[in-house]
Amino acid sequence: RINGQRLWDSLMELAQIGATAKGGVKRLALTDLDKQGRDLVVRWGREAGMSITVDQIGNVFMRREGLNNALPPVMTGSHIDTQPTGGKFDGNYGVLAGLEVVRTLNDLNIRTEAPIEVAFWTNEEGSRFVPVMMGSGVFCGAFTLETAYAARDTEGKSVGEELERIGYKGDQVPGDHPIGAYFETHIEQGPVLEDADKVIGVVPAVMGLSWYDCVVKGMEAHAGPTPMGLRKDALQVATRIMQQVVAIADRYPPYGRGTVGMVQVFPNSRNVIPGEVKFSIDLRNVNDELLNTMHEEMLAYIEQTRKDSGLEISIERVSYYPPCPFHADCVDAVRKATARLGYSTMDVVSGAGHDAIYTARLAPSGMIFVPCKDGISHNEIEDAKAEHLEAGCNVLLHAMLERARI
Amino acid sequence: RINGQRLWDSLMELAQIGATAKGGVKRLALTDLDKQGRDLVVRWGREAGMSITVDQIGNVFMRREGLNNALPPVMTGSHIDTQPTGGKFDGNYGVLAGLEVVRTLNDLNIRTEAPIEVAFWTNEEGSRFVPVMMGSGVFCGAFTLETAYAARDTEGKSVGEELERIGYKGDQVPGDHPIGAYFETHIEQGPVLEDADKVIGVVPAVMGLSWYDCVVKGMEAHAGPTPMGLRKDALQVATRIMQQVVAIADRYPPYGRGTVGMVQVFPNSRNVIPGEVKFSIDLRNVNDELLNTMHEEMLAYIEQTRKDSGLEISIERVSYYPPCPFHADCVDAVRKATARLGYSTMDVVSGAGHDAIYTARLAPSGMIFVPCKDGISHNEIEDAKAEHLEAGCNVLLHAMLERARI
Numbered sequence: 001r002i003n004g005q006r007l008w009d010s011l012m013e014l015a016q017i018g019a020t021a022k023g024g025v026k027r028l029a030l031t032d033l034d035k036q037g038r039d040l041v042v043r044w045g046r047e048a049g050m051s052i053t054v055d056q057i058g059n060v061f062m063r064r065e066g067l068n069n070a071l072p073p074v075m076t077g078s079h080i081d082t083q084p085t086g087g088k089f090d091g092n093y094g095v096l097a098g099l100e101v102v103r104t105l106n107d108l109n110i111r112t113e114a115p116i117e118v119a120f121w122t123n124e125e126g127s128r129f130v131p132v133m134m135g136s137g138v139f140c141g142a143f144t145l146e147t148a149y150a151a152r153d154t155e156g157k158s159v160g161e162e163l164e165r166i167g168y169k170g171d172q173v174p175g176d177h178p179i180g181a182y183f184e185t186h187i188e189q190g191p192v193l194e195d196a197d198k199v200i201g202v203v204p205a206v207m208g209l210s211w212y213d214c215v216v217k218g219m220e221a222h223a224g225p226t227p228m229g230l231r232k233d234a235l236q237v238a239t240r241i242m243q244q245v246v247a248i249a250d251r252y253p254p255y256g257r258g259t260v261g262m263v264q265v266f267p268n269s270r271n272v273i274p275g276e277v278k279f280s281i282d283l284r285n286v287n288d289e290l291l292n293t294m295h296e297e298m299l300a301y302i303e304q305t306r307k308d309s310g311l312e313i314s315i316e317r318v319s320y321y322p323p324c325p326f327h328a329d330c331v332d333a334v335r336k337a338t339a340r341l342g343y344s345t346m347d348v349v350s351g352a353g354h355d356a357i358y359t360a361r362l363a364p365s366g367m368i369f370v371p372c373k374d375g376i377s378h379n380e381i382e383d384a385k386a387e388h389l390e391a392g393c394n395v396l397l398h399a400m401l402e403r404a405r406i
Numbered sequence: 407r408i409n410g411q412r413l414w415d416s417l418m419e420l421a422q423i424g425a426t427a428k429g430g431v432k433r434l435a436l437t438d439l440d441k442q443g444r445d446l447v448v449r450w451g452r453e454a455g456m457s458i459t460v461d462q463i464g465n466v467f468m469r470r471e472g473l474n475n476a477l478p479p480v481m482t483g484s485h486i487d488t489q490p491t492g493g494k495f496d497g498n499y500g501v502l503a504g505l506e507v508v509r510t511l512n513d514l515n516i517r518t519e520a521p522i523e524v525a526f527w528t529n530e531e532g533s534r535f536v537p538v539m540m541g542s543g544v545f546c547g548a549f550t551l552e553t554a555y556a557a558r559d560t561e562g563k564s565v566g567e568e569l570e571r572i573g574y575k576g577d578q579v580p581g582d583h584p585i586g587a588y589f590e591t592h593i594e595q596g597p598v599l600e601d602a603d604k605v606i607g608v609v610p611a612v613m614g615l616s617w618y619d620c621v622v623k624g625m626e627a628h629a630g631p632t633p634m635g636l637r638k639d640a641l642q643v644a645t646r647i648m649q650q651v652v653a654i655a656d657r658y659p660p661y662g663r664g665t666v667g668m669v670q671v672f673p674n675s676r677n678v679i680p681g682e683v684k685f686s687i688d689l690r691n692v693n694d695e696l697l698n699t700m701h702e703e704m705l706a707y708i709e710q711t712r713k714d715s716g717l718e719i720s721i722e723r724v725s726y727y728p729p730c731p732f733h734a735d736c737v738d739a740v741r742k743a744t745a746r747l748g749y750s751t752m753d754v755v756s757g758a759g760h761d762a763i764y765t766a767r768l769a770p771s772g773m774i775f776v777p778c779k780d781g782i783s784h785n786e787i788e789d790a791k792a793e794h795l796e797a798g799c800n801v802l803l804h805a806m807l808e809r810a811r812i
C-alpha cells in the first residue's frame with residue numbers, strides 16, 4: 001500500500017507553485033511557473049532514484065530501472081500544466097500518484113521485471129496553446145513537432161521559443177521511446193462516482209468528440225420600429241439550434257452529450273435585433289456510430305432550420321476525436337486491483353479527453369478515476385478527498401505491478 | 407415648397423464631419439467632431455438670420471422672430487449626434503429640415519405670427535453617455551442637470567467637462583424656454599413605409615418601452631463528463647426565455663415588440679457548460695395596458711421557468727418609458743399638410759424613442775416620418791431618397807405654418 005499522507009503532502013507542495021487566492025492553481029503550460037513545477041517534480045524523481053529523459057516537445061520521462069531493462073517500461077503519468085482558473089488535482093494527481101508508486105516500491109525494496117516510468121506530458125490543457133494534449137499528441141504522431149512548435153499564445157510567443165526558454169526542449173525524438181503499458185489516474189471531472197457513492201472508477205473507454213462552429217446570419221435592425229413579421233433575428237434562430245443540440249444528446253442516453261458553451265452576438269446592443277450569432281457545439285458519445293448519428297441529426301436540423309427561417313446558417317467541424325476504448329488487459333488489471341483492494345467501484349466512461357487516448361494508439365492503456373467534489377474541475381474550487389486519492393494510487397500500484405511483474 | 411436640393415446639399419455637407427469609409431457618420435455626442443457639426447449648423451442658422459441660445463445641457467435653439475414675439479415659438483428640431491456606426495440622416499435630417507423651412511420662409515419673405523425655432527438636442531443617441539435623449543430629458547425635467555453632468559463615457563470623461571471643453575455649456579436654465587408646439591421630422595428607422603410604398607408617415611404616438619436585465623445562474627461543469635441529467639445549464643434555460651420574449655410580442659400584434667439584443671455567457675468556453683447567462687430584454691407596445699400585460703406575462707413565464715428548471719433567475723427592469731400619444735392638434739396639422747400636398751401617406755406608430763416624447767410633456771408635439779432604405783438605421787448603410795426627404799420637409803413647413811400662422 002502507498003503512503004497517502006506523503007502523496008497528499010506532495011500534491012499540496014506542488015499546488016503552491018501558481019497558487020491562487022481562491023485556493024486553486026494557475027500554472028499555464030511553458031510559463032515560468034510551469035518550469036518551477038517541472039523542476040520540483042524532476043527533483044523529486046531524482047531523489048527517488050529515477051533517471052530523467054526529456055523529448056523535443058518537452059515531455060518528461062522519469063525511469064526506475066527493472067530487472068530486465070530490455071522490456072518496455074510500464075508507464076504512468078499525466079500532466080502538471082493547469083487551466084487559468086484550475087485546481088490542485090487535475091493532471092497533477094496522475095503524475096504524483098506515479099511518483100508515490102515509485103517511492104513505495106523503494107520503501108518496500110520491490111524490484112520489478114520491467115522498468116517503471118512516470119511521465120508528464122506537455123500542455124495537456126490547451127489553454128495557452130492549442131491543440132490540447134499537445135505533448136502526447138506529438139508523441140503518438142497525431143500531429144507534427146513543427147505544428148506544435150508553431151502554436152502561439154495570445155501574446156504571440158510560440159511553443160518552440162517557450163520550451164527553449166524554460167529549458168525543457170529535450171533531445172529525444174518524440175515517440176522514440178517504447179511503452180509496454182500505460183496507466184493514468186485522474187480525478188473524474190464529473191459527478192458520476194460521487195453520485196453513486198463509489199471510490200474507484202474503472203474506465204473502459206473515452207468518449208469521442210466533435211466540435212463545431214455555427215454561424216447564423218440575419219439582418220440587424222432597430223428593435224422598436226421593426227415589426228415582428230419583418231425581422232431576420234439571428235438569435236431567435238440560433239436558440240432553436242442551441243436547444244436542439246441538447247435534445248439530440250438526450251435522445252442517446254446514457255453517453256450522448258451535447259453542449260453549447262460559447263456564444264457571441266453581433267452587434268450585441270440592447271435595442272438592435274441581432275444580425276449575427278456565432279456559437280460552439282460540442283457533441284460526444286462513446287459509440288462512434290451513435291456520435292455520427294448525432295452529427296447527422298444536427299446537420300439535418302440545421303438544414304431544416306435554414307429552410308424554415310430563410311436565414312444563412314453555416315456549420316463547420318473544427319475538431320474530431322474518435323471514441324477510444326482502452327485495452328482489455330489494462331482495464332482488467334485495474335478491475336482486478338480494485339477488487340483485490342476491496343474498494344467500491346463502477347465503470348465510468350470518460351467524457352473528457354486525456355493523454356491516455358494518445359498513448360492508447362501506441363500501447364495498451366487504461367485509466368483509473370477517483371471522485372472529485374461535486375464533479376467540478378477546471379475551477380479553482382476543484383477538490384478531492386485524500387482517502388480517494390490514496391485509493392486510486394493503491395489501485396495504480398497494483399495494476400502496474402501486475403503488468404511489470406515482480 | 408422648400409428647396410429639396412439645398413436640403414440635400416446641407417445634409418451631405420454636414421455628413422462630411424465624421425464621415426466613415428463605409429459612407430456613414432461617426433460623430434459622437436460632445437466630441438470634437440460634434441463641436442464641428444454644431445458650429446456648422448449654428449453658422450448656417452446665423453446666416454439664415456436666426457439668433458442662438460444655448461442652455462446648460464448644450465441644447466441649441468435657433469430663433470427666427472415672429473410678428474408677435476410674446477407668443478411661444480413653434481419649434482422643430484432633432485439631434486446631430488450619431489451612433490458610432492451611424493448614418494447621415496438619423497437626427498440630422500430633422501435639424502436641417504428645420505433650417506430649410508426657415509431658409510424657405512426667408513426666400514419667400516414670409517413672416518409668421520409666432521416665432522419659429524430650430525433646436526438640436528444634446529446626446530440623443532446615448533451611445534457615448536447614458537441615458538439616451540439626454541438634452542430633451544433634462545429640458546423637460548425627466549432627470550436633473552446634475553445627473554446628466556455626472557454621466558461618463560468609457561474613458562471616464564463626464565458630460566459636464568466635455569460640454570465645457572467644446573464650448574457648448576450655455577447659460578439658459580434647461581426648460582426655461584417656452585414652446586408653443588413642437589414638430590420633429592425623422593427617418594422612420596423601420597420598414598413599414600417602404601413596405602407599404604408610402605412617402606409620409608403620420609405619427610400618432612411613440613411606443614412605450616420596458617428594458618430589463620435577466621440573469622440565469624446554473625452551475626458550470628465540464629461538457630464531457632457531466633451527464634445530461636445532472637446538468638444545470640444556464641444557457642439552455644436562458645434560450646427558453648429568449649424565445650418567450652418573441653412569443654409574447656407575437657401575441658400582441660401589430661404593436662407588440664420583443665427583442666433580446668445582448669447576450670453574455672460565462673465562462674464562454676467551448677467545453678464548459680455555461681454557469682451563468684446575462685441578457686437584455688426589450689419589450690414595447692403603443693398601448694400601456696398591453697405593455698403591462700406583456701410585462702406580466704414575461705414575469706409569469708420566468709417564475710414558471712424558475713420552478714421548472716430549479717435554476718436561479720433574476721430579472722430587473724432598467725428603463726421604462728410609457729407610450730407617448732402625440733397631441734391631436736399636431737397630428738392633425740401633419741395629416742392636413744400631407745393631404746394638401748398630395749403625398750401618399752399612412753399612420754406609423756414610432757417604435758423608437760425620440761426627443762419629441764420629452765417635448766410632448768411640455769407642449770403639443772407631433773412627428774413626421776419619411777421612409778429609409780430597407781428600414782435600416784443605426785448603421786453606416788442607412789439611406790434615404792432625396793425626394794422623400796424633400797416631401798417630409800414640405801409637410802413640416804406647412805404644419806409649422808398652420809401653427810405659427812402667417
Ligand SMILES: NC(=O)NCCC(=O)O
Nearest residue numbers: 132351352353354630677
Ligand atoms: N480533460 C480535459 O479537460 N480535456 C480537454 C478536452 C475535452 O474537452 O475533453
Ligand SMILES: NC(=O)NCCC(=O)O
Nearest residue numbers: 224271538757758759760
Ligand atoms: N431613435 C432611437 O434610436 N432611440 C433610442 C431609444 C430606442 O431604442 O427607442
